Each structure stands twice: as C-alpha cells, then as structure tokens.
Amino acid sequence: MFENLSERLDRSFKLLKGEGKITEINVAETLKDVRKALLDADVNYKVAKSFTDTVKTKALGQNVLTSVKPSQLMVKIVHDELATLMGGTATELNLKGNPAVILMSGLQGSGKTTFTGKLANMLKTKKSKSPLLVACDVYRPAAIEQLKVLGEQIGVPVYAELESKNPVEIALNAIKEAKEKGNDLVIVDTAGRLAIDEQMMKEIAAIKSAIQPDETLFVVDSMTGQDAVNTAKEFNDRLDFDGVVLTKLDGDTRGGAALSIRTVVDKPIKFVGTGEKMDALDVFHPERMADRILGMGDIVSLVERAQEQYDEEEAKRLQKKIAKNQFDFNDFISQIQQIKKMGNLKELASMIPGVGKALKNVDIDDNAFKSIEAIIYSMTPTERTNPAVLNGSRRQRIAKGSGTSIQEVNKLLKQFDETRKMMKMLTAAKPGAKKLPSFKR
Numbered sequence: 001m002f003e004n005l006s007e008r009l010d011r012s013f014k015l016l017k018g019e020g021k022i023t024e025i026n027v028a029e030t031l032k033d034v035r036k037a038l039l040d041a042d043v044n045y046k047v048a049k050s051f052t053d054t055v056k057t058k059a060l061g062q063n064v065l066t067s068v069k070p071s072q073l074m075v076k077i078v079h080d081e082l083a084t085l086m087g088g089t090a091t092e093l094n095l096k097g098n099p100a101v102i103l104m105s106g107l108q109g110s111g112k113t114t115f116t117g118k119l120a121n122m123l124k125t126k127k128s129k130s131p132l133l134v135a136c137d138v139y140r141p142a143a144i145e146q147l148k149v150l151g152e153q154i155g156v157p158v159y160a161e162l163e164s165k166n167p168v169e170i171a172l173n174a175i176k177e178a179k180e181k182g183n184d185l186v187i188v189d190t191a192g193r194l195a196i197d198e199q200m201m202k203e204i205a206a207i208k209s210a211i212q213p214d215e216t217l218f219v220v221d222s223m224t225g226q227d228a229v230n231t232a233k234e235f236n237d238r239l240d241f242d243g244v245v246l247t248k249l250d251g252d253t254r255g256g257a258a259l260s261i262r263t264v265v266d267k268p269i270k271f272v273g274t275g276e277k278m279d280a281l282d283v284f285h286p287e288r289m290a291d292r293i294l295g296m297g298d299i300v301s302l303v304e305r306a307q308e309q310y311d312e313e314e315a316k317r318l319q320k321k322i323a324k325n326q327f328d329f330n331d332f333i334s335q336i337q338q339i340k341k342m343g344n345l346k347e348l349a350s351m352i353p354g355v356g357k358a359l360k361n362v363d364i365d366d367n368a369f370k371s372i373e374a375i376i377y378s379m380t381p382t383e384r385t386n387p388a389v390l391n392g393s394r395r396q397r398i399a400k401g402s403g404t405s406i407q408e409v410n411k412l413l414k415q416f417d418e419t420r421k422m423m424k425m426l427t428a429a430k431p432g433a434k435k436l437p438s439f440k441r
Contacts, residue, residue: 024060031052034052034078042257044226044263047259051081055074055078055081082289083286084286086258086269086290087262089286090283090285090286091243093215093270094214094242095123098184099183100186101187101212101215102213102214102217103207104217105204105219105239106192106235107193107221109221110192110220110221112219113137113147114150114273117154118273118281119281120154122281131187132185133158134159134171134188135148136207137167137189138165138170140191143189147160148160153278157183159173159174161173175211188211188213217242217244218241218267219244220244220246222247222249226260228257232264243267244265244268244270245270245272246258246273247272247273269286270284271283271284330384336369374404375399375409377402387417395413
C-alpha cells in the first residue's frame, strides 16, 4: 500500500538534506518532485497542484528553528497537509436509527457484497450490534447466494425474497422484519453494474427515498485509481452519499484514489478494506495513513489490533505459568494463532516505525509459521506439555511427521527454550510489573 509514493516522497525530501535553510528555490525543487510523485500515484492533477501550492506557502512562511532541519520541517508540513487532504480525522457512522439502516452502493466488482459482510461482522463484534443483511440485488442470483454464505460465516441472518424483483419492497419488508425480530441494524446490499447507467441510478435512488437510511455508503475499488474518483463523483451527484469505502487497498501501491476522493466529492473515507478475510477491515484514520505514506509506521493501529485479541484472564493464567517456568508448546501455538488473526504479516511489520522501508524488497510469506505449526502439531500431548522429554528418537519422529528436517526441529526447540528463559527472567526481574499481555483463544 502506497509503496511507490512513499519511496518517491522520501527521495523528494532528500533534496533538502544538507541545506541550511528553506528558500524559494530549494522548496520549488522539492515540491516539483513531490507533485510528480503524486501524479505518478494517480492523484487528481488539480488536487496535486493545490496540495503542493499549499505546502509551498506554509513552508516559506516558516522560520526554521536551529534544532530542526529544513527536510524535517518539510516532512512535518507535508504530513499535516496529507492528513488534511484525506479528511483530517476519522468519521463515525451514524447508527442512531431503530433499527439503524445502512444502504450500500457501488459498481459490480467493487467488493460491495464482501464489504457488507465485513461491516456487519465489525459492528457485531465491536459495537455489539445485532445486524440483518438484506439481499437487494435481484439481477444476480450469485449475489444473493454470496451474501448468504458470508452471513453464515459471521453468524448474521440474511433477508432475501427469491421470487421478488422489486428491491424497494424487499428493503422495506426487511426493515419490518428487523423490527419484529429485534435486529437493531439493517445493512442493505444493492445491485451493481459494470458501468453507471440510468436504470441503476433510478433504482438505488428509489430505494434510498423509500427506506430513508441513516447512512449511505459508496464502495469503490481503489485499484481503479482516477476512475474510482470519477465514479464516486457521478454517484454522489445523484445519490448524495454519506461516506466512501475503499476496497482492495492492500493491493494498490499507488493510492491516488485515497488521496483525491475527499477533495473531489467532499465526502469522508470511512473504511478501507485490507484483505480477503472477514476481519480485514479498518476504520480510515487520515493521520495514521499520512504516517504510513511517509514511512513513519502506524503503531496506534498495531496496538489496537493487539488489544482486540487481548484477554485479561488468559494473561493472568499465562503469567503464572511463565513464573513457574511452565510455559509450553500449547501456549506457544496459541500465541502464534492470535498473531495470525491480527492480519497480513508484512502489513503488521510495516506498522512499526522504520520497519516499512527496511522490508520494502523483502517478501514476508503469510505461511511463515506453517513449518513451526507442523512441528508442534506432530508432537504428542505429553511432548507439547513437557518439552524436556523430546529425546533424539522423538525428534526424528516429529521431523518425519511434520515434513521438516531434524535441524529445523532442533532449531525450534532451541528458540523455544531461549524464549522461555527470557520470559521467566523478565517476570522474575519485575515481580510488581504489569502482567504480560496475552490473546484470546
């Protein structure tokens, strides 16, 4: 995400390194490169020009403190303006209705139906909502089936009328059912087209007029770049939606849509999709995204993901086991599973300040834990609980059973032993310290 833009901006700021002060000449040179970087990232031309003009005005109006280098000051100004360009702060959903109704809109193939499931899952788990998904795409039977599969995956009911071809009636009936069954949230998935057409616009406008949603969201594939921005503008002119959802941001190394869309349609980006899994959905935070674009990481989001898996009772249990030197492979595999639940490994690593650039050309396989898991699952319950019994013959058996080598088994056992010793030392050194965090099983 934003890899090319981050690299180009980094090179731009280097033009100011070694300079004693900010001047109109060196600022102009730097911003010329910044503007090129933005255009290469598929940012709207008017947006890129306005952005660099604003940065130039602010940079020339600044007095550089002796403790601050010109390049550092320029990074600060660009960071603040990037955050402002993308909306400044995160925007909450309006869920005040009873039930709250969210209407989804977007072109076919934008990831609208998948996002509908992800949003229901997020609001169910994080906001304790009781959602009802509504299948209003009456043209694609596969869309209804897809929504039902997603609903089953996340444990959320789906309302559909297979014989009806009237999406307005379906939506109204679904809201009525939600009231009867106690669902406090209704998310309406509508039909998409391969391109914008009059029939599509009239239909979704009629649905919106009939159900009066609390939120209307426009879902767009970020990988389509400026086309995404143009489509958003056409939808907004007809539908006046409340917010934008950018899907497939994990596969977009340019990011022009994220940087342009707020300015062009004057509506906030509310969510970004970052993967295929049902929990691969993030609230859009402009400041944090600016951090990541400039290679500063996003430690706040990383901590939030960890906290979502945090379980205090499990932490206390684990703390006692570590203190008694009883941390075993069952605990070890449990921690690995929770790290995997936090998301893509390279994305998690890139959230750590300074690590993103270091990993630029490094491929981190999401299956990095596969051999470790295979080794542990090849152990007997006794071996997992008491690693001390793992003699030579047992290690040979485990290597064969896991499809690994005896060297890999020995390496894991050595690393596990060192980790256990270090954890015990930390616990013993600070008996009054906070309990070590663990994760939900």
